[in-house]
Amino acid sequence: MTLRALFLAVLAAYSANSLANVVPPTLGDFGGVGLMQTPSARMLPAGSVAIGTSKVEPYGRLAMTLQPFDWLEAVYRYTSVSTVKYAADPTGKQSNKDKSFDLKVRLTQETRRLPEISVGLRDIGGTGLFSGEYIVANKRWNDLDFSLGLGWGYMGKRGDIENPLGWIYSGFRDRPSSFDSQGGKVALTSFFRGPAALFAGVQWQTPWKPLILKLEYEGNNYKNETGGPTVKQDRPFNIGLTYRHSDYLAFNIGWERGNTLLFGINFTGDFSPRRGVPRKVSDPAPVPVRPDNSRPAIANDWPEIVRQIEDNAGIKVQKITRRNRELVVKGEHKRYLYTAAALGRTARIIDAQAAADIDWITLSETHSGVPVLETSIKRDTFRKTLQQDASLGDLRRTVEQVNALPRREEEVFAKKDEVEFDWGFAPGYNQNLGGPDAFVLYQLTANLDAQLRLSENTWIDGLMSFNLYNNFDKFTYTAPSNLPRVRTYLREYMISSDVIMPRLQLNHVKRMNSDWYAMAYGGFLESMYAGVGGEILYRPLNSNLALGFNLNWVKQRGFKQDFALRDYSVVTGHASAYFRNIVPTLAPGLNLTLSAGRYLAKDLGVTFDVSKEFDNGVRMGAWATFTNVSAEQFGEGSFDKGFYISLPFDLMTTASTRRWANIVLQPLTRDGGARLNRGPTLYEITEGRNVDFFHKNFSSILQ
Template sequence: MKLRFAAVLLLPCGLAHAEPRITQNDFGGAGLLQTPTARMAPAGELSVNANRTDPYSRYSVSLQPLDWLEGSFRYTAITNRPYGSEALSGSQSYKDKAVDAKVRLWHESHWAPEVALGFRDIGGTGLFSSEFFVANKRFDNFDFSAGIAWGYIGNRGDFDNPLGYVSNRFDTRPALEGTGDVNSGAYFRGKPSLFGGVSYQTPWDRLSLKLEFEGNDYKNEPKDNEIKQDSPINLGAVFKVTDSIDLSAAWERGNTAMFGVTFHTNFVSRKAPAKTYDPTPEPLPAKAPTTSMEQVNWADVSRRLQQNAGYKVERISQRDSELIVYGEQQRYFHSSKAVGRASRILDNSVNDDIDWFTVVNKRYDLPLEETSLPRQTFREVINNEEPLEALHRTTEINPAMPHNEKTLYTEAPQHFSYGVGLGFKQNVGGPDGLLYQFSADADAEYRFNRNTWWSGLLSANLVNNFDKFVYDAPSGLPRVRTDLRQYLTTSNTTMPLFQLSHAEQLDKDLYGMVYGGYLESMFAGVGAEVLFRPTGERWSLGADLNWVRQRDFDQGFALRDYSVVTGHITGYTDLPFDTLAAVSVGRYLAGDWGTTVDISREFFNGVRVGAWATITTASSAEYGEGSFDKGLYLSIPFDEMMSMSTMRRANLVWAPLTRDGGARLSRSYQLHSMTDSREGDMFYRNFEKITE
């Protein structure tokens, strides 16, 4: 039977060889089975992995924010060990939480291999922590890897630690279990082992095979697990079901089967769905209308600008040969697409006296940026008479400034708006296992004027498993977040938001906002924020100050006794590799003082990947398991996933634990995100959408 199967695999040998594929290992991250490789997925790759190798069930998400940096976070269920006492967690198995990172040190060349440095379990309990150097070299359809590892991957301990010649502290590796801290005190300590292997891309592009020699002998498993290893050689295969789904199977330790599945996509290379539910852009006329500016039906122009270009018009003005539209974009995530559609509508509506179209984008009456394009060049590009580059060179983005102009039309404000949607909440990693809720959400907004508004959100439970939510984490601080269970289980209908806000442009580069009400699901209060965002600079500075009081568990109008003054000064700056750093200093909800560092990468299509860490005056004992606040997040524009244009986002946040230390107020409106379009980066990166 085995020989006949092998013959079938060899039948297509006359076919052209497929390009070798980069696949995930058992733990998450590019690799073989139990071991990592130096390979990196393309920038923008997201992989969701699940596999089973008795007694471990592993669930991980791997992200590739940069072409040389890989990050993963993972839950491991040790299914033959309980989370705790039966009174605490019932029959729940032990859950380990971990964060991994891998950095490319050297790119493969004709002679030199690819080299990477990696850390497994750097921000978890340390049960599977490991550090490694690994190199890869590709020969035709074979990709060979070899490395050296300390910790879990190198538990066999093949030889004495070479770093022991530097200091004898490297000779022994300290035991780390359950701390949740960064395990820097154990890095590169203890006896290391060698590991390596090879992957083979078969002539059938759907199938790749793996063979590895691992450095773990399974004699020092977490939680004193007794696992038998008959062989350090593992064999496996990966089958590509579709471009987005991989199935894996392997024979590991010489005695145990592994089965797994990986779902993956790439936010850089993938194409967003065709916008089949968007209105068709207006075609350009053969020649401009001859109607005078006084005879134009501006009310009809305003209606078309909203329905087709997404702009809720405030007013339309003229300055010499320039026509200016002031409005707030409410549909299109990519401003270039909105400006192009608005220009088509204006070109269809006004005579040849107008040479320039300018759109001033506003957000709650905050003037953000004005985009101006030459009418004639725009027409020539749309009619394929000039290349897109000609329009790119002549289109201008400038800070929105007051002009001496003639107002042609003013739109009456629309006061009330509302929407409905599906909400999702999850909590995972505690003794209660995976908890979830789907809800029906209704949001509403009433604008008293263009920059003063009320906003509210009502959430009604549809389905959840919160009946399993019985555990309240211990805390040495005021319970500002660890009362999560009560907030999720007390009422089936909640009011997460009921807020009054007012925003203003205080100076050319200075914005301000005041707000009050029920600001989030756990806190109500009042606050203010200012932001200095200079035009043309890659940095900004903001500050917020809030007095808040804890809300009742049912998230109605009642309040509890706890109150606190909280606020931060935050600096934002661009870093190399299209990354953004935000550093906040201030006071947190539990009264602790400290600093939060947030590093993120935004891709050309608006997908953002980031991580944060917070260190405060709260001691490790006060904070509890985890020692400090940290987490990862992924923000995806719905525009990338839907067949209709929208400005909404899906925000996915992963924090290993819910704790009170380093907890910040979760505000719905923040000036930095409200003024993002001032930079113009997204406009130029997606400039081709101006023709859509």
């Protein structure tokens, strides 16, 4: 072998190894994957959620990073500027707060020869203090990950490169000011305009796995800086390290601008289906298969069967009936997140005790007394699958799912009384972020919820909340408003009483036919409003489209959230279209909801709600509302918007549960675009008609 051939062989082997030795992505100062001040083309795994904080004087940042798809990163960020006072703070004690939002899209994935390339927008729709755009490429070489990018705006202030887009159109050579004191406006005319600057960096995964070293060259020259003239740059190079204590916790230390210390902490969680769930050691063991593989001659103790189904399968049984050679269990899920798990446990119990001539086992699912869906499986195939004599695919092919329509019942083996009473205690947490009184205002509560079911379709539910601890003593600021005060009395509602009644509501729900549902309700519908209303919903089975309409007359409640009412009243309602999985190839699980109508401040407009739903039930979404209220009349923020994450507790607990953790981030509480926060809605009640969710988690039928 010649020396040249040997060199090429070694180089090829080293290059092949370079893609295998992955330098893990780390989070930058602004949130999102990057080095320190500069972003990279890398992404976290889809389904990741990261919360990080960094301190580089005079800036303190708190950011949440969401990764709904492997090609899309979204960042929501608060920035505190210690050298500038918050204009809305009447005491002058609090530093300025800036709220902003970033997006990054991956254009290409890395290959053996080509880099990974992403394009991004920083500080969209904020005040524009840190707004900038960039395109960046990354390439790995063994334990090194190199990045090279071109930045505009805040990331390109050095301006040492003529904007290459100016060769296409001269208008790209100048950048209009994107600063807006109110924030909330997207400065489209500033994107990728003005002078540009190169930025670059490298990450080294050291031989000690927890430690990653970073070096970057940034494109910002820190002239005319938001933090004032005291912010100076001695050198454009930043150096730092990341210590990964675990897959969930990392610490950042660095030296930036040649004169300033960086310190940061990041928490990262993987909520995708890749992440395993805790073993359900607190769940009851499933009923074993009959050892002799036979069918009993007759079922003797139906009350005992009902008890087992409720205790073991988590189904609140309403009725057990027979239809020819089919046994039907009608009831509502109370424990298991996945319908397939409840169906499998129910089928075990029925198979062990049902009569010999029963061939099909059916779960007729209801919610709030409304029939939602019937799912049937073949008894013998189910037993063979448990005994590994048939495959899961064989069992899936026996599944039949139909509308739960009234049908003739030959025998009724068990039936529950319609009048029932349930109650329970649960902890609660309330917060308000970024106000002039304190960066975080929070409250811990103990919540008592109760439900009295008067009939199969009619019930009363209520909620009492008891204050345990809060820092509301700092809450002295009532936001100004140019509209009717439908939400900006937030301070008064939060501090007026330690014992409140957020909800006391009478509900009646009815299925009109196979695909139409209707609901009427009245009472104290949420913490700020009482009234009456109604809703109708068209939701066909196996359809990705649903249509709904609701209309409400509501009156503002007293600040103590007791039985008192204030003078303000309004008629509000919306027509809504729900689209599921709208781009299944490019963005599987992407859902869109469009709602148009009248809001609480009597403004008219449209709300766009976009979310990604993962196979395990996790949802990440954002909404924006645009009404006939101008940005000036709306006030700070310009329009209503926010972000949310819905996490099933089942992914985090050792006991199966259908409870959810809902995290909502709303930059500002304003009066424009405000909606009634009632619940539950018909779309939520009929969520069991989402048969895709059933089949994606079908394997849980064997648990």
